[in-house]
Amino acid sequence: MINKFTYQPKQFDLSGLSGISDKTLEMHFKLYEGYVKETNKLTEKISEFLQDGKIDQEEVPAYSELTRRLGFEYNGMVLHEYYFGNMKRQGSVDPDKNSTFFKLAEDSFGSYDIWKADFVSVGKMRGVGWAICYQNPANGALSNHWISLHETGNIAGFVPALVMDVWEHAFILDYAPADRPKYIEAFFSNIDWAAVEKRLQVNTVSRPATA
Numbered sequence: 001m002i003n004k005f006t007y008q009p010k011q012f013d014l015s016g017l018s019g020i021s022d023k024t025l026e027m028h029f030k031l032y033e034g035y036v037k038e039t040n041k042l043t044e045k046i047s048e049f050l051q052d053g054k055i056d057q058e059e060v061p062a063y064s065e066l067t068r069r070l071g072f073e074y075n076g077m078v079l080h081e082y083y084f085g086n087m088k089r090q091g092s093v094d095p096d097k098n099s100t101f102f103k104l105a106e107d108s109f110g111s112y113d114i115w116k117a118d119f120v121s122v123g124k125m126r127g128v129g130w131a132i133c134y135q136n137p138a139n140g141a142l143s144n145h146w147i148s149l150h151e152t153g154n155i156a157g158f159v160p161a162l163v164m165d166v167w168e169h170a171f172i173l174d175y176a177p178a179d180r181p182k183y184i185e186a187f188f189s190n191i192d193w194a195a196v197e198k199r200l201q202v203n204t205v206s207r208p209a210t211a
């Protein structure tokens, strides 16, 4: 075994959330653990190919396929950790008006309400994926993004601040597929804004100088 970095599933104490049942969470934790397992397995299989220090011609197809899956499995693991990590029992729907996140949302979108309308609309988009509010560490700006599956649409170097899983498995035991908006409302009632705040790397938005 060459790689010393084997991942262990993290534990999250989230029972008793509002509108997201313990049964859903139990199933979701199992799915998350699957991503941790697959990430470790992929890394190990790739390291086996590399044991002789090179990729032989006949190994290229299998090696390429495994390597292409890295983004899917790694992001599946990491995004779930962000998602579970930004919820808590008795969370609050909106951040404090004096919080850094609130001010950055105003600076980036004109108002917090516009930021929220955008984030919720991203979450309602058709398809399988995630809604993520990122912070650009270069200037502090917040922006909301749609991520297809786990890996398509993540912005390199941007910091995930608020992460919402909108795969159907995140809510199908509690809501019908067409009721995704109800799940999004439930998600907002469980947000741990202190956890979101801790992820921010820049406290202000630096704007380009105006002429």
Ligand SMILES: [Fe+2]
Pocket: 028, 031, 080, 165, 167, 169, 170
């Ligand atoms: Fe998920």
